[in-house]
Amino acid sequence: TMNDRKTIDLEQGWEFMQKGITKLKNILEGLPETQFSSEDYMMLYTTIYNMCTQKPPHDYSQQLYDKYRESFEDYITTTVLPSLREKHDEFMLRELVKRWANHKVMVRWLSRFFHYLDRYFIARRSLPALHEVGLTCFRDLVYQELNAKVRDAVISLIDQEREGEQIDRALLKNVLDIFVEIGMGQMDHYENDFEASMLKDTAAYYSRKASNWILEDSCPDYMQKAEDCLKREKERVSHYLHSTSEPKLLEKVQNELLSVYANQLLEKEHSGCHALLRDDKVEDLSRMYRLFSKIPKGLDPVAHIFKQHVTSEGTALVKQAEDAASNKKAEKKDVVGMQEQVFVRKVIELHDKYLAYVNDCFMNHTLFHKALKEAFEVFCNKGVAGSSSAELLATFCDNILKKGGSEKLSDEAIEETLEKVVKLLAYISDKDLFAEFYRKKLARRLLFDKSANDDHERSILTKLKQQCGGQFTSKMEGMVTDLTLARENQTNFEEYLSNNPNANPGIDLTVTVLTTGFWPSYKSFDLNLPAEMVRCVEVFREFYQSKTKHRKLTWIYSLGTCNINGKFEPKTMELIVTTYQASTLLLFNASDRLSYQEIVSQLNLSDDDVVRLLHSLSCAKYKILNKEPNTKTISPTDHFSFNEKFTDKMRRIKIPLPPVDEKKKVIEDVDKDRRYAIDASIVRIMKSRKVLGHQQLVMECVEQLGRMFKPDFKAIKKRIEDLITRDYLERDKDNPNLFRYLA
Amino acid sequence: MKKEDTVKLISAEGFEFVVDENAAMVSQTIRNMLTSPGSFAETQHREVTFPEISTTILEKICQYFYWSLQFASGKETEFHIEPELTLELMMAANYLHT
Numbered sequence: 001t002m003n004d005r006k007t008i009d010l011e012q013g014w015e016f017m018q019k020g021i022t023k024l025k026n027i028l029e030g031l032p033e034t035q036f037s038s039e040d041y042m043m044l045y046t047t048i049y050n051m052c053t054q055k056p057p058h059d060y061s062q063q064l065y066d067k068y069r070e071s072f073e074d075y076i077t078t079t080v081l082p083s084l085r086e087k088h089d090e091f092m093l094r095e096l097v098k099r100w101a102n103h104k105v106m107v108r109w110l111s112r113f114f115h116y117l118d119r120y121f122i123a124r125r126s127l128p129a130l131h132e133v134g135l136t137c138f139r140d141l142v143y144q145e146l147n148a149k150v151r152d153a154v155i156s157l158i159d160q161e162r163e164g165e166q167i168d169r170a171l172l173k174n175v176l177d178i179f180v181e182i183g184m185g186q187m188d189h190y191e192n193d194f195e196a197s198m199l200k201d202t203a204a205y206y207s208r209k210a211s212n213w214i215l216e217d218s219c220p221d222y223m224q225k226a227e228d229c230l231k232r233e234k235e236r237v238s239h240y241l242h243s244t245s246e247p248k249l250l251e252k253v254q255n256e257l258l259s260v261y262a263n264q265l266l267e268k269e270h271s272g273c274h275a276l277l278r279d280d281k282v283e284d285l286s287r288m289y290r291l292f293s294k295i296p297k298g299l300d301p302v303a304h305i306f307k308q309h310v311t312s313e314g315t316a317l318v319k320q321a322e323d324a325a326s327n328k329k330a331e332k333k334d335v336v337g338m339q340e341q342v343f344v345r346k347v348i349e350l351h352d353k354y355l356a357y358v359n360d361c362f363m364n365h366t367l368f369h370k371a372l373k374e375a376f377e378v379f380c381n382k383g384v385a386g387s388s389s390a391e392l393l394a395t396f397c398d399n400i401l402k403k404g405g406s407e408k409l410s411d412e413a414i415e416e417t418l419e420k421v422v423k424l425l426a427y428i429s430d431k432d433l434f435a436e437f438y439r440k441k442l443a444r445r446l447l448f449d450k451s452a453n454d455d456h457e458r459s460i461l462t463k464l465k466q467q468c469g470g471q472f473t474s475k476m477e478g479m480v481t482d483l484t485l486a487r488e489n490q491t492n493f494e495e496y497l498s499n500n501p502n503a504n505p506g507i508d509l510t511v512t513v514l515t516t517g518f519w520p521s522y523k524s525f526d527l528n529l530p531a532e533m534v535r536c537v538e539v540f541r542e543f544y545q546s547k548t549k550h551r552k553l554t555w556i557y558s559l560g561t562c563n564i565n566g567k568f569e570p571k572t573m574e575l576i577v578t579t580y581q582a583s584t585l586l587l588f589n590a591s592d593r594l595s596y597q598e599i600v601s602q603l604n605l606s607d608d609d610v611v612r613l614l615h616s617l618s619c620a621k622y623k624i625l626n627k628e629p630n631t632k633t634i635s636p637t638d639h640f641s642f643n644e645k646f647t648d649k650m651r652r653i654k655i656p657l658p659p660v661d662e663k664k665k666v667i668e669d670v671d672k673d674r675r676y677a678i679d680a681s682i683v684r685i686m687k688s689r690k691v692l693g694h695q696q697l698v699m700e701c702v703e704q705l706g707r708m709f710k711p712d713f714k715a716i717k718k719r720i721e722d723l724i725t726r727d728y729l730e731r732d733k734d735n736p737n738l739f740r741y742l743a
Numbered sequence: 744m745k746k747e748d749t750v751k752l753i754s755a756e757g758f759e760f761v762v763d764e765n766a767a768m769v770s771q772t773i774r775n776m777l778t779s780p781g782s783f784a785e786t787q788h789r790e791v792t793f794p795e796i797s798t799t800i801l802e803k804i805c806q807y808f809y810w811s812l813q814f815a816s817g818k819e820t821e822f823h824i825e826p827e828l829t830l831e832l833m834m835a836a837n838y839l840h841t
Contacts, residue, residue, distance in 0.1 A: 005795060038791050041776045046795070049838055112775045119840065 005050065010060050013051045014067060017113070020044045021071050024109055028102045029079070036109075044113040052116050061121040068114050068130060072106070072137035080142060089153050090171070096150060097174040100138070107134030132184065139182050147193045150175060154194070155201045158236070162205065173240035180242055187244065195245055199252050202233075206256035214261050218271035220284040223291055226257040230291075250294075259295045266301055273305040285361040299367050306362075307371035310354050314379035317346050325385030340384055344396040348420045351376065373427065380427040390430045391663065394437035397421055397460065402445050403452045414456055422463040429710040431468060432673065436666045439476055440520050444659070446483050447512065447559055468707070478518030486512040496543045503542065505535040513544075513553070521669065522556045528604045529557070530586040533579075557583075566624065570647035575624070576654040580605070584613050585624065588642040596638045607636075608660075614640065616657045622648065624655065674709060678719045681705055683728055686741040694720075694737040750777070751790035752805065754798040759790075766808035771840035800835050803828060807841070 020040065026033045051060045080099050087095050111118070111130035118130050128136065154175055161167045179190040206229070213222050233253050237246040258265075266273045276284050292298035321343035354372055362368040380389050387395075399405040400414055409417065428434060445451040457480060465473040490510055497504050529537065537555060544553060560579030564586075565572055577585070580603075587594060587602055594602075600610050611634045618627040619634070624646055628639045681704045685697060692700075698716050705711050720739070723729050732738035750767040752760045768774040773791065793801060803824070810822045824832060 036779075038776060038789070041779065042791055042793070045772060045776070046838075053837075109779065112779060115772070115775060115840075 007054055007058050008047065008051050009058075010051070010063060013047055013060070014064075016047055017044060017067075020113065021110070024106060025075060025079075028106060041113075045115065048114050049116045052121065061117060062125075064114065065117055065121065065127065065133075068110065068117070069133050069137060071110065072103075072134055073141065075106070076103075076137060076141045081145070084142065084146060090157070090168070092146075093150065093153055093171055093175050096142075096146065096178070097171065099142070100178050103134070103138050107131060110134065135182070135184060143178075143182050143189075147179075147189075150178075151194050151197055155198055158198070159201070159205060161236075162232075169239045176240055176242060187242075190242055195242075195248070198241075198245075199248055202249060203252045203256050206253050207260070210257050210261055214264055219265050219268045219273070219276070220271060220281065220287070222265060223284065223287050226291055227287060229253060229257065254291075254295050258291055258298065262292070262295065262298065262301065266305060273302060274309060277306065277309040282357070282361055285357070289362050289365075293363075293365070299365065303365075303367040303371040306354075306357075306368060307375045310350075310372060310375035311378045313350060314347065314375060315382070317343060317350065318379050318382045318384060320346075321384040340387060340392050341396060341399060343384055344392055344421075347380065347424065348417070351420065351424060376424070376427040377429070380424065381429055387663070388430060388433060389428055390433035391437050391666075393421060393424065393428065394434055394441055397438060398441040398445070401452060401456055401460070402450045404450075405452065411453075411456075414453075415459060418456065418460045419463060422460065422467050425464070425467065430670075431472070432677075432708040433666070433670050435468075435472060435476075435708075436520070436670050436673075437662075439479070440662050440666060442476055442479060443520055446479060448561070472708075475518045478515060482514050482518060483512070486514070489513055492547070493540065493543055496546070497539075503539050505532070505539045507532055507536055509536045509540065511540050516554070522558060524554055524556050525558065525606070525609070526604055527557045527580065527583060528602060530583055532586075533583075566646070568646050569644045571651075573646075573648065573650075574652040576652065578657045580609065580613055581617060581655060581657055584617065588625070588640075593639055593641045596634070596636050596640070599640065610634075612657065612660070614638075616655060620655075622646070622653060622655050674711065674715070675719060677705060677708070678711055678716055679723060682716070682719060682723060686729055686739065690741050691732075692739055694739065697739060749789070752801060753790060753792040754796055754801040755794050756798045758798040758801070760801060760805050762805050762808060766805070766812060769808045769811045769841060770804075773839065795838075796835050797831070800828065800831050803832055804835060804839065804841070807836075 020043075023033055023036070023040075027035075048064060051058075051064060053059070080103070084092060084095055084099065107130075111134060114130055121127070122129055154172060157167045157172060176190070176194065179194045180187065183189040209229075213225060217225065230250060230253055233249055234246065237243060237249060241249070268275075273285075273288065275281075276288070288302060289299070292302050321339050324339040324342075325337075351372075354375075358364065358368045358372055383389055384392060397418070400409070400417060425431060425434060442457075445457075451457055461473050461476055461480070464476075490512075493509075493511065541553060544551075557579045562577055562579050562582035564575050564577065564582050566575050566585075575585075583603060584599065587599065591598075596610070596614070599614070600607065603610065605613075614625070614627075614634045617623075618625040618640060619632055623643055625640045626643045627634075628641075678701065681701050682697065685700050685704070686692060697720070698713060701716055702711055720729065724731065724739075727742055729739050730742055732740060748764050749761050750764055750773070752762060752767065752773075754760070764777070768777065776791070777789075796804070807822060810820070814820070814822075
């Protein structure tokens with residue numbers, strides 16, 4: 001039994017163990033040996049067990065622990081190291097892998113035989129466990145001596161593979177696994193003894209390559225090479241490097257290939273970023289994005305060049321339009337014409353093109369959205385031929401939305417185009433100017449029944465509302481609603497007339513009642529209405545008073561139209577004219593011949609208006625009046641008479657009166673509104689801040705108003721001065737740059 | 744019971760106890776031996792002799808193996824040890840790392 005077993009003497013016991021150890025070594029060396037039987041195993045285990053559980057002085061735990069270690073040390077120094085020392089390069093690596101595998105087997109076996117030591121002894125003495133002792137031996141004797149040589153051999157193979165040679169990847173993986181495993185849980189050996197040098201070598205390798213490529217290759221070719229290298233290095237990691245090396249390795253490669261040469265690459269004369277953009281090389285640009293997005297701040301210069309490119313393309317369009325415009329005939333100078341239409345179209349196309357670039361090549365990156373925006377802001381605020389971009393855009397919309405407009409598009413295309421126009425509006429700083437022009441043209445479309453499609457009108461207002469807010473479109477929406485109400489009102493008026501036959505003026509009258517606040521302001525002149533029309537006005541006024549007591553009607557005759565019959569000798573014809581034109585013509589019912597001056601005084605209109613009127617009736621396509629002398633322009637000494645002989649093949653003709661250019665008035669109105677807006681903004685800011693410095697006040701003012709327009713610094717200064725005189729603010733006594741709110 | 748799933752444990756007196764592999768591996772020592780790399784052809788020997796463990800003790804140990812498996816799977820009963828066997832059993836348990 002266990003109690004009365006014989007004491008094993010150390011030497012004796014060790015002799016027995018040594019046999020087992022030798023057998024194990026032989027098996028590892030490949031010498032002919034039988035396998036361990038279960039009996040062998042148990043005998044070895046039991047021997048150790050017994051020698052450790054014997055009573056002192058025969059408990060040999062310490063000695064056995066030492067001998068365990070020495071077994072490894074002997075084997076390594078006598079057999080393993082010599083065999084490794086005599087080999088080199090790849091052969092040495094193979095031998096190392098074999099020896100390491102063997103060593104692990106040896107550790108496993110021996111630690112099992114000696115297992116009893118692990119149970120109590122090592123804990124009691126705070127010693128490393130058997131497994132660790134075994135590995136440490138290999139580390140301290142073999143790894144310590146050879147790791148540098150191994151490292152160099154591995155790196156050399158890696159460089160060979162980089163040059164295109166086939167290497168044994170499995171071997172490298174096994175070798176690098178040793179670096180990892182020898183750390184026994186830590187990566188410090190892998191990192192310090194291998195990775196650091198490998199990274200250094202990699203950097204040097206790619207530095208050499210890059211210095212050649214940058215001279216020989218075009219930018220796209222270089223980028224292709226760089227991309228391929230990165231791909232291959234990534235694969236390298238998956239084949240035999242440890243995964244933690246990936247980011248560090250790629251960073252080195254990116255640094256040497258891209259960061260170092262970034263500027264030279266982008267600015268390459270005929271193949272750099274500028275050239276790629278110019279030649280629409282989307283594939284190359286996509287690659288450029290992919291590569292430069294990986295290096296710190298890599299995309300900044302690319303976005304900058306993109307912005308420059310788009311700006312110059314846009315500016316070229318502006319110049320093109322300017323040049324075309326300057327070739328126009330003198331009298332058509334102020335009117336927005338074909339060239340400007342084309343210009344807006346081209347800007348839209350430019351935007352479409354480069355937005356696609358931002359989305360596709362540049363993966364929707366904010367830097368590029370920003371670049372696009374800033375580029376467009378630069379040239380979109382340049383006017384063409386005296387018309388601001390706000391006006392051009394409003395005119396463009398007008399052409400799409402009016403009947404017989406120059407753009408003939410399908411419903412879908414119209415929707416799309418309107419969408420894009422609204423997007424362009426975001427780049428224009430004078431949004432309020434656009435709103436005013438738009439409103440003026442909308443009024444014209446609505447009042448002269450020139451709107452092509454109600455749905456489109458509403459649709460663009462919705463889009464504008466979304467982009468610029470409800471305040472932007474509230475008046476315009478009011479205008480559209482007014483028209484609907486006006487139609488209802490007209491129906492009521494006609495009912496009133498049929499119920500009151502005495503009130504009937506004898507002329508068909510249609511009145512459109514507008515809400516003043518919604519519509520652009522129109523100068524109302526005191527036109528001397530012909531008697532027939534005076535009656536109409538009275539009748540309507542009576543009707544309207546019967547409906548609403550507290551409203552005042554202001555008549556805008558300049559917007560009216562009139563159908564009158566001209567009893568010409570050849571035949572009677574119906575003439576569709578403006579109220580002003582009708583009033584002029586009706587003068588000739590009473591007189592055969594009138595001088596310019598007489599007409600002016602009888603109509604009670606301005607010279608500008610009269611000249612336009614008479615021109616449309618005597619010097620244009622249809623000569624309803626005869627002019628003496630028969631020149632092409634109206635002069636104050638001219639005389640006019642009714643042209644009885646006038647005729648046309650049609651029964652009914654429209655005699656157009658070219659509209660006055662609204663540009664000046666619109667700009668005036670907008671400037672006035674801006675002054676109020678600046679005032680309100682300054683007061684709002686000062687009321688909440690109480691005391692504020694000049695610089696700060698200006699800055700906040702600009703920010704507040706930015707959504708609608710970019711206020712001029714001088715203008716703000718002027719308004720501040722004005723508000724001071726009106727006692728809203730005061731200047732600080734000691735600091736002239738400080739303002740105080742006066743409650 | 745299939746031969747592959749069993750182990751034969753032999754006492755000092757030569758008594759053979761054939762037990763389930765799972766039961767035998769309750770002993771860490773036996774487990775280590777059975778799972779050592781390569782050298783044991785699984786179907787070959789699979790018998791272990793314990794020249795220092797008596798039949799009585801070895802029998803008790805085998806009982807312990809089975810009890811231990813049952814205890815681990817939820818059947819929490821008591822394992823009774825005759826007092827006169829205690830010392831030897833503990834020493835054998837130490838040896839077998841059980």
